[in-house]
Amino acid sequence: MNLQDILEQRVKIAVSEQFQINIPSVEFQATRKEFAGDITVVVFPMLRYIKGNPVQIGESVGNYLKNNVEEVKGYNVVKGFLNIEISDTFYLEFFKTIKDDRLYGFVKSESNNSAIMVEYSSPNTNKPLHLGHIRNNLLGYSVAEILKAAGNKVYKTQIINDRGIHICKSMLAWKRFGNGETPENTGLKGDKLVGNYYVKFDQEYKKQIQSLITEGVVEEEAKKNAPILLEAQEMLRKWESGDDETVALWKTMNGWVYDGFDETYKNLGVDFDTLYYESDTYLLGKEFVAEGLKTDVFFKEEDGSVWCDLTDEGLDKKIVLRADGTAVYMTQDIGTAIQRIKDNPDVGGMVYTVGNEQDYHFKVLFLILKKLGFEWAKNLYHLSYGMVDLPSGKMKSREGTVVDADDLIVEMANTAEEISEELGKLDGYSTEEKKQLYDTIGLGALKYFILKVDPKKRILFDPKESIDFQGNTGPFIQYTYARIQSILRKADLEDSIDFSEIELHEKERGLIKQLQLFPEVIQNAADQHSPALIANYSYDLVKEFNSFYQNVSILGASNTNEKIFRVQLSKTVGTTIKNTFGLLGISVPERM
Numbered sequence: 001m002n003l004q005d006i007l008e009q010r011v012k013i014a015v016s017e018q019f020q021i022n023i024p025s026v027e028f029q030a031t032r033k034e035f036a037g038d039i040t041v042v043v044f045p046m047l048r049y050i051k052g053n054p055v056q057i058g059e060s061v062g063n064y065l066k067n068n069v070e071e072v073k074g075y076n077v078v079k080g081f082l083n084i085e086i087s088d089t090f091y092l093e094f095f096k097t098i099k100d101d102r103l104y105g106f107v108k109s110e111s112n113n114s115a116i117m118v119e120y121s122s123p124n125t126n127k128p129l130h131l132g133h134i135r136n137n138l139l140g141y142s143v144a145e146i147l148k149a150a151g152n153k154v155y156k157t158q159i160i161n162d163r164g165i166h167i168c169k170s171m172l173a174w175k176r177f178g179n180g181e182t183p184e185n186t187g188l189k190g191d192k193l194v195g196n197y198y199v200k201f202d203q204e205y206k207k208q209i210q211s212l213i214t215e216g217v218v219e220e221e222a223k224k225n226a227p228i229l230l231e232a233q234e235m236l237r238k239w240e241s242g243d244d245e246t247v248a249l250w251k252t253m254n255g256w257v258y259d260g261f262d263e264t265y266k267n268l269g270v271d272f273d274t275l276y277y278e279s280d281t282y283l284l285g286k287e288f289v290a291e292g293l294k295t296d297v298f299f300k301e302e303d304g305s306v307w308c309d310l311t312d313e314g315l316d317k318k319i320v321l322r323a324d325g326t327a328v329y330m331t332q333d334i335g336t337a338i339q340r341i342k343d344n345p346d347v348g349g350m351v352y353t354v355g356n357e358q359d360y361h362f363k364v365l366f367l368i369l370k371k372l373g374f375e376w377a378k379n380l381y382h383l384s385y386g387m388v389d390l391p392s393g394k395m396k397s398r399e400g401t402v403v404d405a406d407d408l409i410v411e412m413a414n415t416a417e418e419i420s421e422e423l424g425k426l427d428g429y430s431t432e433e434k435k436q437l438y439d440t441i442g443l444g445a446l447k448y449f450i451l452k453v454d455p456k457k458r459i460l461f462d463p464k465e466s467i468d469f470q471g472n473t474g475p476f477i478q479y480t481y482a483r484i485q486s487i488l489r490k491a492d493l494e495d496s497i498d499f500s501e502i503e504l505h506e507k508e509r510g511l512i513k514q515l516q517l518f519p520e521v522i523q524n525a526a527d528q529h530s531p532a533l534i535a536n537y538s539y540d541l542v543k544e545f546n547s548f549y550q551n552v553s554i555l556g557a558s559n560t561n562e563k564i565f566r567v568q569l570s571k572t573v574g575t576t577i578k579n580t581f582g583l584l585g586i587s588v589p590e591r592m
Contacts (some may be wrong), residue, residue, distance in 0.1 A: 107151030114348025190256025284335025349379030
């Protein structure tokens, strides 16, 4: 039972005994810094049940707690706020239970019966991953790790968009202009090579449009009838009919892209348990449309197209099958969701990490799946996130103006190197150690900058701003972790502490109080699907530690027992920092 639960139970008893009234709940808040106390009971809500002066009620309850609850050592009342001071014994007993627990805060077993599937990344195979994909990957991976830490079994997955007209555009451009280029003979990563031909297609397409307009064709017709676009559409028809040559080229070029993606994922530090491919799933869902027609979930128009009427739910009518019988994206998303449950029967819910431009799509998808009668549909969640902008403006893939993920990772390491060299703190490091440290700092800065922001908010990403050794940044927190490791290397002390002799300094108490919050933060982050809660908790913990470090002598403590306690407290903070950053997919260096 945590402190708040203990106090709530005892405050209810106090009110019952003193006023002969049972109150349903007790409202708490953090004690304001200008008053003595560790936790505050808000008396005003009790006035609905107790007639009287809030100060007198607070005094009465506070006096009862001081005399009857061993955890309470004192109290004060300010207007309608009962500020409670908690005994050192309570904090020290708590610290004893966590100091050797390397996974403190985590739910140790997968307590939920059903698993959760988290989808993220889901790129197209016609271009490399870019900055937008980075936010997607970092969010999805971190949410999966947080859900695991909260006691859930989790599967990480993605659906790879490996078919369609956009893929054929790259294929056709390579066929026309590639002259046999491969990743091997050019030295280019496969996804970059294929992405170059996607840009090349767009360049040729625009030239042909302009040429047609010059010949007197109106722009709209020119866009539809540019020969290179018609040829790409024909290539897609050939692929769908299983043409051997087209399918062989498709497999080859997609293979190049997958190799490139794998390298980027490795460098970014994300992984997956299962993969789905749109080429396998795009025909799924039709059978469920047929079932839905029987149960009036869907209706058929005169032209043969099939729709779902969601107007009663405040949405509109949504097509799920075209008049010619072909599926739309909604159809295959319905089928893919159902297929995933078939493949993983223990899955009871799914998280889709997709940008906020798809908010409406997922509202419709989840509603249709509920109407089709799937019990698990109530446990579907769209992890919607805002776009990432750069100071230079918006990115466009087909024009080749995206910020490439690989290039950004390298740039972050280079920026970390520049700043580290300026600070001049790496004497005695080998070249290899320096490189590894720059990679750790650069990637940590990138990940933290993106994950500390609420997913729903748009981000303006500035690489230099993210690599700062002061403030709410990844490198600042990494530096604090490294400082703690330095203390531990110097300490070389036995572990045994006589807790009965410890009298807590206010900074020690503040640090333990911050550590107490960690399990609740994990649960809240899991419930809200928000890595930002973990990121900002880690910053608050680091601020609390640095205040402790500046005000309390650790290695120069007045006696050995006190010194051991402070080293142990520092060690526990270090472990918790490492664990918070692990949930964000960020590494921490032992030295900086």
